[in-house]
Amino acid sequence: MTVVGIDxxxxxxxxxxxxxxxxxIAEQLRRDAGxxxxxxxxxxxxxxxxxxxxxxxxxxIHTDCDPARAFELARAELESLAETQDERxxxxxxxxxxxxxxxxxxxxxxxxxMRAIREHLSIEEAGAVIDGYGYRxxxxxxxxxRIGALAAIGAWRALSAWTYEFISYRERExxxxxxxxxxxxxxxxxxxxxxxxxxxxxxGENETxxxxxxxxxxxxxxxxxxxxxxxxxADRIESEPVRTSQLFVTNQGTDVHLRDLTGDEAGGRAQEPxxxxxxxxxxxxxxxxxxxxxxxxxxxxxxxxxxxxxxxxTDSDGTRATAGDGDTVPAPRSRPTLTCAAFEPTKRFxxxxxxxxxxxxxxxxxxxxxxxxxxxxFAVRDxxxxxxxxxxxxxxxRTMESAGRNQGYRCRDCKTSAAGKExxxxxxxxxxxxxxxxxxxRRHIAKPLVRGGFDGPVHPER
Ligand code: ATP
Numbered sequence: 001m002t003v004v005g006i007d008x009x010x011x012x013x014x015x016x017x018x019x020x021x022x023x024x025i026a027e028q029l030r031r032d033a034g035x036x037x038x039x040x041x042x043x044x045x046x047x048x049x050x051x052x053x054x055x056x057x058x059x060x061i062h063t064d065c066d067p068a069r070a071f072e073l074a075r076a077e078l079e080s081l082a083e084t085q086d087e088r089x090x091x092x093x094x095x096x097x098x099x100x101x102x103x104x105x106x107x108x109x110x111x112x113x114m115r116a117i118r119e120h121l122s123i124e125e126a127g128a129v130i131d132g133y134g135y136r137x138x139x140x141x142x143x144x145x146r147i148g149a150l151a152a153i154g155a156w157r158a159l160s161a162w163t164y165e166f167i168s169y170r171e172r173e174x175x176x177x178x179x180x181x182x183x184x185x186x187x188x189x190x191x192x193x194x195x196x197x198x199x200x201x202x203x204g205e206n207e208t209x210x211x212x213x214x215x216x217x218x219x220x221x222x223x224x225x226x227x228x229x230x231x232x233x234a235d236r237i238e239s240e241p242v243r244t245s246q247l248f249v250t251n252q253g254t255d256v257h258l259r260d261l262t263g264d265e266a267g268g269r270a271q272e273p274x275x276x277x278x279x280x281x282x283x284x285x286x287x288x289x290x291x292x293x294x295x296x297x298x299x300x301x302x303x304x305x306x307x308x309x310x311x312x313x314t315d316s317d318g319t320r321a322t323a324g325d326g327d328t329v330p331a332p333r334s335r336p337t338l339t340c341a342a343f344e345p346t347k348r349f350x351x352x353x354x355x356x357x358x359x360x361x362x363x364x365x366x367x368x369x370x371x372x373x374x375x376x377x378f379a380v381r382d383x384x385x386x387x388x389x390x391x392x393x394x395x396x397x398r399t400m401e402s403a404g405r406n407q408g409y410r411c412r413d414c415k416t417s418a419a420g421k422e423x424x425x426x427x428x429x430x431x432x433x434x435x436x437x438x439x440x441x442r443r444h445i446a447k448p449l450v451r452g453g454f455d456g457p458v459h460p461e462r
Contacts, residue, residue, distance in 0.1 A: 006094075161254040207440050449461070
């Protein structure tokens with residue numbers, strides 16, 4: 001098997017997109033080289049990478065084409081694209097000659113791919129690996145695109161969870177113009193495809209999420225768990241003519257970017273002494289995404305712009321503080337605190353965050369940026385259901401007053417008294433289980449709750 005990895009062919013202004021470049025190269029391999037294409041991988045890499053144009057996508061074409069021929073064809077295509085792209089575009093091409101089984105791809109490539117999804121890699125490292133295996137490669141600009149191109153090749157070895165996206169492309173003369181897509185047909189098709197096909201629309205925002213707004217060649221992209229179902233949903237959409245379409249095998253909707261610091265995987269974190277507690281737990285690094293257990297430390301706060309912030313306490317060993325007993329027990333101050341954010345574009349998800357109370361136990365998922373965890377989803381593990389309040393007088397029903405330090409409460413008028421505060425139930429609008437941002441705010445790589453496999457009840461957005 002020959003694997004053709006490509007990345008960084010797109011530009012914000014001209015609106016090219018790497019999926020289209022891959023589909024075009026695959027078409028040429030079929031037409032000009034008589035090759036067959038097994039699949040095209042659309043691999044989403046670390047969403048926190050600053051160099052990305054949009055969704056940090058890299059592509060890998062699996063073909064039976066002779067590697068030298070595949071390299072020449074792909075290079076010619078990327079060279080002609082590169083001439084018209086802006087200087088921030090740094091296309092990269094890597095062609096690997098490997099056996100068809102995922103296990104025959106070198107384990108080092110798998111590790112490289114996984115790190116490209118979860119960390120930040122250097123151009124030099126990519127170059128060294130490419131040279132080490134003697135793969136054919138080409139690049140323009142600073143060569144950054146070779147990081148993604150190599151990672152896209154290694155992804156087949158690294159990953160086991162795959163989903164599908166069926167992308168329909170526009171006729172070239174229409175690129176940059178308003179897309180003609182009948183929204184009603186999109187909503188109807190989405191309804192028929194759900195839940196195997198997800199994130200096609202956002203019903204809450206009345207938005208056709210599958211239709212991009214950027215100037216590129218994509219008309220719509222339909223995502224889901226099943227290759228036939230995504231194609232069928234695309235077929236039902238009424239729109240301007242589709243020039244060509246392509247099915248991609250992808251790691252979208254898998255949460256593979258998250259480092260799980262809950263449970264057993266948190267092991268190594270126990271080494272951090274409590275005295276190192278600081279505003280941001282020292283173990284967490286900006287530009288990476290995490291899943292971790294926390295306890296809400298302060299009431300959520302809505303700030304300018306409609307962004308919602310909530311401070312949470314993380315436990316020094318990576319697990320949340322000892323499970324709550326339903327009381328209002330803010331985590332001890334000595335635990336490292338972390339600010340979590342639900343920004344304005346996450347829309348109705350912000351209400352979920354606003355409904356949190358100090359003492360709630362959660363698992364939170366998101367990217368750490370500037371010391372703040374940008375929430376993608378969270379699970380309610382334990383909710384505070386009662387609170388202590390100043391008692392009311394059983395006779396006049398007015399709030400009692402303090403009778404003095406450690407002397408309980410009393411009602412002056414009725415002469416009634418109470419030994420201490422009273423525990424009363426609180427109405428909670430949240431339930432146990434997972435909550436997520438709506439489809440309109442979903443990151444490509446984030447797993448929609450409707451896909452299942454979560455360790456608790458789910459409250460999917462659609
Ligand atoms: P689009 O979504 O329109 O396809 P994009 O968001 O995929 O665009 P690119 O133009 O591909 O953005 O730019 C991302 C760049 O970052 C590529 O050059 C890629 O090789 C590089 N890159 C990807 N992942 C990493 C990483 N983990 N570390 C360092 N560089 C990376």
